[in-house]
Amino acid sequence: MANEVKHVNKLTMLSKGWNAVFMVILFIVALLVLIPMLLVIIVSFSSEMSIADNGYSFFPSEWTLDGYKYLFKTGDQLLDSYIVTIFHSLTGTLMSLTVMTMFAYVIAQKSFRHCKLFTWILFFTMLFSGGLVPSYILNVRYLHINNTIWIFLLPSLVNAYYTIILRTFIRTTIPDTLFEAARIDGAGHFRIYASIVLPLFKTGIATVGLFSMVSRWNDWFTGMLYIQNPKLVPLQTLLTKIQNTIDFLKQNAAIAGTPDGVTFLRQLPDENMRMACTMMVVLPILFAYPFFQRYFVQGLTVGSIKG
């Protein structure tokens, strides 16, 4: 494919002028994307003094590592949140992949008599859903999985969209003849699934696994809605909590203006620590993503194929 692209470029090369214009436009867009993120990085290294004087600035008057130092010193909550997030991202993804690939294998069998029915049972949930409130009542009132680790694992176990992508992957990468040959040789479905399908469609699994892992890592809503136990608050929820608490307390303390309030505010996490915390949440994904970019692009393309 790389060769083809080069070939096209040579044949139908853009004129130098337009090429330059495009490069400048694209560069400006890249700046628009990067500058807001850059601000967070810079503030996380700015000293409290400089923030108090000039606000959040791209050019702080003083640089410091205090935000990170403070974060790691008082970081018990951060550590707990890291553990919860890593655990539920990994475990949840593994559980999901196991269940979803099995179902995808089943609905990829065109000869299976319930193939259509099962696909529809799955597909219908993409079109219609009970919505937030019935699920909330179900989880809290009947299943009692709020405030437990299960709330991160069970309700998000199967994603209809990913399962259909997996099915499309199986259908497009593994030829029907291969299945038939295996059947003739006497292999049962379990055998075919475990020793033919899984090894042959590692890319598909990696793609969906990565998408699933990222959305779990980035999930702040589940934590906000269902978790009160501080030991179970995931990273992203911790971030929103810190943000909201600081703003709330600052507004209130300003109204009250009591000496107690003032001392309390002094002990609050500083602005640069808040940004340092944001960095700690974002970095793992931003570092990992360029290495996995190939899989994401692949997933995007397959996801748009009608199966």
Place this chain on the structure above:
Amino acid sequence: MVRTGTNVKPKKKKSKFRKEDLPLYVMASPTLVYLLIFSYAPMCGLIMAFQNFNIQKGIFRSPLVGFKNFEFLFTTSDAWIITRNTVCYNVVFIIVNLIISVSLALMLSNLRSGLYAKTMQTIYMMPYFLSYAVVAIIVNAFLHRDHGVVNSILRSLGQPGKTNWYHQIKIWPPLLVFVNAWKHVGYQTVLYLAVISSISVDYYEAAVLDGATKWQQARYITIPHLRYIIGISLILSMSSIFRGDFGLFYTVTMNSGMIYPVTDVIDTYIYRALTYLNNVGMSTAAGFYQSIVGFFLVLIVNSIVNKIDPDSAMF
């Protein structure tokens, strides 16, 4: 769990059941059980929209009240405001993101340097991997009343710079469109770029031999090839036109009450009715309204697409 799959289903058409299919039922059963509990049971839970729900009594013993919850919802102006906001924002998001991402993909695919294109692509996709919790903090870094970049700049220009941007209705509609584009355009650009790079070189060679300019190639080869994928993603986004992006409208706006008239969407309304007002009945009614209208929208859009271009239809 497994037995329901193997015993109940075959009874209807016993003759067609094949023993070697048994493993298929076993493999499908975890997902089927999951769907039953976490997808289909909540659908039945929509009955709460017609109940005066009481958490102690639960869903089976709460009294029915008919359409009371809906009356409550639709007699205020809330229903109209949240519907208008949800639909209008989504339509604008779809159009704006489509135009920007197709233009970016066209430009990237024509660059002379592949490395440059690749680097840009990687940068554009970064915001897609940030959660709205993080995006909200980034936006706050600009809009914060005391430390925010915007107010700092205003102050350096001699303005007072004391505006609380979370109280200013005017700035939010364009700002939300920008934040949404910032987060999602990269993803779509990469998608369109992947499709463009899969177009066969032959078309372009033939076009060049016939003396087609670069613009004509884009107009008559690349864009027609993108039509199918654009169609699919339009349908997919049309089907969720009744769903507001909770992260965007709740966290990025810091749930600021002053700007609800332009930021409140169905999803944030449901969330607040549930958690702040504890009004289960009404929030379910709003959810019911959202699910039903959304569902029929999908059916309508799909049948229209089926008439025009059956290949692009979802089902």
